[in-house]
Amino acid sequence: MQEQVIARTNYATDTHIAHGQPATLQTHQTNVASFERVASVLAGSVLGVYGLRRRPYGLLLTLIGGGLIYRGISGHCPVYQQLGITSANPSEEQQITKAITINRPIADLYHIWDTVEALPYVLQHLESVQVIDPLHTHWVGKGSLGMPIAWDSVLTEAVQDSHISWSSLPEAPIHYTGIISFVVAPGNRGTEVRFSLNYGLPGGVYGELAAQLLAGLIGQLITEELRGFKQLVETGQRTRTSGQSADHQLHQTNDHPDADEVLQGSMDSFPASDPPAWLAGNQEKES
Amino acid sequence: MKALCWYGSDDIRVETVPDPQIINPGDAIVKVTTTAICGSDLHILNGAIPTMQKGDVLGHEFMGEVVEVGKSVVMLKPGDRVVVPFTIACGNCSYCTKGLWSLCDNSNPNAVIAEKLYGSSAAGLFGYSHMFGGYAGGQAEYVRVPYADVGPIKVPEHLTDEQVLFLSDIFPTGYMAAENCNIQSGDIVAIWGCGPVGQFAIKSAFMLGAKSVIAIDHIAERLTMAQQHGHAQVINDEETDVHEALMELTGGRGPDACIDAVGMEAHGMGIDALYDKVKHAIRAETDRPTALRHAIQACRKGGIVSIPGVYGGLIDKFPIGSVFNKGLTLKGGQTHVQRYLRPLLDRITRGEIDPSFVITHRLSLEEAPQAYRMFRDKHDQCIKVVLKP
Numbered sequence: 001m002q003e004q005v006i007a008r009t010n011y012a013t014d015t016h017i018a019h020g021q022p023a024t025l026q027t028h029q030t031n032v033a034s035f036e037r038v039a040s041v042l043a044g045s046v047l048g049v050y051g052l053r054r055r056p057y058g059l060l061l062t063l064i065g066g067g068l069i070y071r072g073i074s075g076h077c078p079v080y081q082q083l084g085i086t087s088a089n090p091s092e093e094q095q096i097t098k099a100i101t102i103n104r105p106i107a108d109l110y111h112i113w114d115t116v117e118a119l120p121y122v123l124q125h126l127e128s129v130q131v132i133d134p135l136h137t138h139w140v141g142k143g144s145l146g147m148p149i150a151w152d153s154v155l156t157e158a159v160q161d162s163h164i165s166w167s168s169l170p171e172a173p174i175h176y177t178g179i180i181s182f183v184v185a186p187g188n189r190g191t192e193v194r195f196s197l198n199y200g201l202p203g204g205v206y207g208e209l210a211a212q213l214l215a216g217l218i219g220q221l222i223t224e225e226l227r228g229f230k231q232l233v234e235t236g237q238r239t240r241t242s243g244q245s246a247d248h249q250l251h252q253t254n255d256h257p258d259a260d261e262v263l264q265g266s267m268d269s270f271p272a273s274d275p276p277a278w279l280a281g282n283q284e285k286e287s
Numbered sequence: 288m289k290a291l292c293w294y295g296s297d298d299i300r301v302e303t304v305p306d307p308q309i310i311n312p313g314d315a316i317v318k319v320t321t322t323a324i325c326g327s328d329l330h331i332l333n334g335a336i337p338t339m340q341k342g343d344v345l346g347h348e349f350m351g352e353v354v355e356v357g358k359s360v361v362m363l364k365p366g367d368r369v370v371v372p373f374t375i376a377c378g379n380c381s382y383c384t385k386g387l388w389s390l391c392d393n394s395n396p397n398a399v400i401a402e403k404l405y406g407s408s409a410a411g412l413f414g415y416s417h418m419f420g421g422y423a424g425g426q427a428e429y430v431r432v433p434y435a436d437v438g439p440i441k442v443p444e445h446l447t448d449e450q451v452l453f454l455s456d457i458f459p460t461g462y463m464a465a466e467n468c469n470i471q472s473g474d475i476v477a478i479w480g481c482g483p484v485g486q487f488a489i490k491s492a493f494m495l496g497a498k499s500v501i502a503i504d505h506i507a508e509r510l511t512m513a514q515q516h517g518h519a520q521v522i523n524d525e526e527t528d529v530h531e532a533l534m535e536l537t538g539g540r541g542p543d544a545c546i547d548a549v550g551m552e553a554h555g556m557g558i559d560a561l562y563d564k565v566k567h568a569i570r571a572e573t574d575r576p577t578a579l580r581h582a583i584q585a586c587r588k589g590g591i592v593s594i595p596g597v598y599g600g601l602i603d604k605f606p607i608g609s610v611f612n613k614g615l616t617l618k619g620g621q622t623h624v625q626r627y628l629r630p631l632l633d634r635i636t637r638g639e640i641d642p643s644f645v646i647t648h649r650l651s652l653e654e655a656p657q658a659y660r661m662f663r664d665k666h667d668q669c670i671k672v673v674l675k676p
Binding site: 238 | 288290292294302304305306307308310311312313340341342343344359377378379380381384392393394395396397398399411420421422423427429430431433434
């Protein structure tokens with residue numbers, strides 16, 4: 001049902017080209033992010049002092065400490081250079097695309113997404129969308145742990161019955177672009193709906209790692225939202241089994257008392273299976 | 288209300304659970320008047336179906352009286368007597384609109400689990416684990432029926448519960464198994480497994496024009512039923528070399544179509560069955576496909592192997608060389624029950640078939656745990672049990 005495309009764009013390379021810096025100058029270029037440079041100096045100082053007190057073996061620690069202090073002050077790390085990585089530049093972007101086929105005409109689906117303030121009625125993880133002006137919107141999502149997360153978007157493109165895209169504001173620390181697109185599915189199957197999200201986090205390699213780790217979760221979230229959207233527009237209701245009859249004396253001792261057992265049974269029988277949806281705590285909610 | 292709940296492998300009990308409620312506007316609540324134990328329920332009893340949760344209500348063959356409907360339900364009203372298909376279908380997705388009801392896109396709220404296992408999720412099922420939606424089953428006094436305008440069929444008063452109950456699963460399942468065989472004039476159909484689905488497959492194969500049907504099992508009373516009621520030729524696989532016998536009966540060609548009405552927990556004979564038993568026991572193989580292998584091996588060149596028997600995961604030693612070199616067609620899938628309700632109800636109404644012939648035991652819901660074990664162990668010549676809540 002869905003496809004996942006993860007592509008990367010190396011903006012770091014683009015920056016070098018744009019600034020016209022010859023490659024030879026990059027050998028002693030800053031490749032450590034500023035927060036990491038401060039941390040390097042601090043850690044280096046502690047190690048250095050600790051090493052001086054633990055002679056003679058502490059000498060090695062003192063040397064490492066010295067290295068860290070140099071790395072912090074100069075902003076250049078030879079290890080990073082050898083590994084070909086940097087934490088000083090914007091991280092590489094992640095791209096996630098998920099698709100679903102919905103048995104409804106394009107115009108109906110486009111209309112729903114074109115009415116952004118109504119999107120919280122069809123998307124389970126959206127609290128509200130506030131329209132500030134024709135281009136600018138303020139989105140509030142339902143965060144985990146009960147903390148709402150909010151972000152601002154600018155409309156970058158809207159082509160009737162084709163696609164709509166939004167981006168972060170230029171000054172935002174996390175930059176992203178979201179595109180919802182609609183294509184007629186072949187053979188009277190309705191409409192193929194795709195949602196693509198491009199995003200990058202600050203912090204060079206660390207941001208990149210975090211973005212990659214997040215990609216799986218975000219991808220699953222997009223899939224579930226597309227599925228819920230499909231259920232709603234195809235059947236007028238969200239498919240639910242929470243609140244069904246069961247021996248609740250067992251079920252209510254805590255949230256999922258048998259979760260481990262069921263999961264274990266599941267794993268034993270089918271090594272390929274993942275934890276059931278209800279283990280992640282993302283039970284369906286009434287829109 | 289009273290309901291049969293699952294607590295673990297070989298641990299099922301009738302307990303008091305909360306009454307079902309309308310959760311979605313398209314739901315109905317049905318007061319169950321008659322329910323049955325299906326062969327596929329035994330896979331759950333044996334712990335062969337993953338993602339069961341303690342306290343889950345079992346059962347997917349049931350019928351009863353509508354007692355409450357959600358606000359968007361228009362086809363049903365309280366007091367209607369209905370049979371409910373075991374496959375839950377929304378009626379609006381592209382699969383439902385093409386009549387492929389058991390492949391419904393929308394009825395499984397836990398589709399993500401099934402997608403990990405199968406690539407895509409099929410329809411939700413009553414009382415058949417959380418991987419298939421976690422729907423509470425119908426071996427209970429009441430049951431919540433989602434998409435009430437789509438699935439349930441109203442049944443006429445002059446037909447008894449026992450005559451129409453099996454429209455919920457086994458009659459359409461046996462019928463679709465035969466229909467999948469694309470039976471042509473003069474065709475011989477071989478059927479592995481003479482349980483209730485096998486019995487209905489025999490009947491259906493004749494309805495669809497088979498010249499003869501050969502039924503294979505090793506339980507005497509089931510073979511007797513296949514012979515006397517289904518008019519099939521029978522082979523006892525404990526006493527006879529099935530392959531040799533089939534070749535002889537078909538002039539050396541092999542059956543034109545073969546039906547595996549056994550599924551994932553086959554009690555096969557021979558070295559491959561022993562191999563499967565060991566691998567299954569150490570969980571290195573999820574399903575034991577003895578019947579399926581034999582069906583593929585016996586099927587004539589260019590024939591069809593139809594699989595109504597339930598499979599859940601992975602099998603070993605699959606004779607793909609035989610499938611390929613003999614140009615076989617394999618067909619399977621959960622039954623598109625909604626597609627068959629009306630035509631099969633018409634056949635019952637016209638007196639062409641009385642599906643109650645498979646019933647051997649009538650018990651109360653309270654006796655369900657013993658009934659399951661009797662059915663599994665084939666004690667007391669048990670073939671089909673119906674339960675009255």
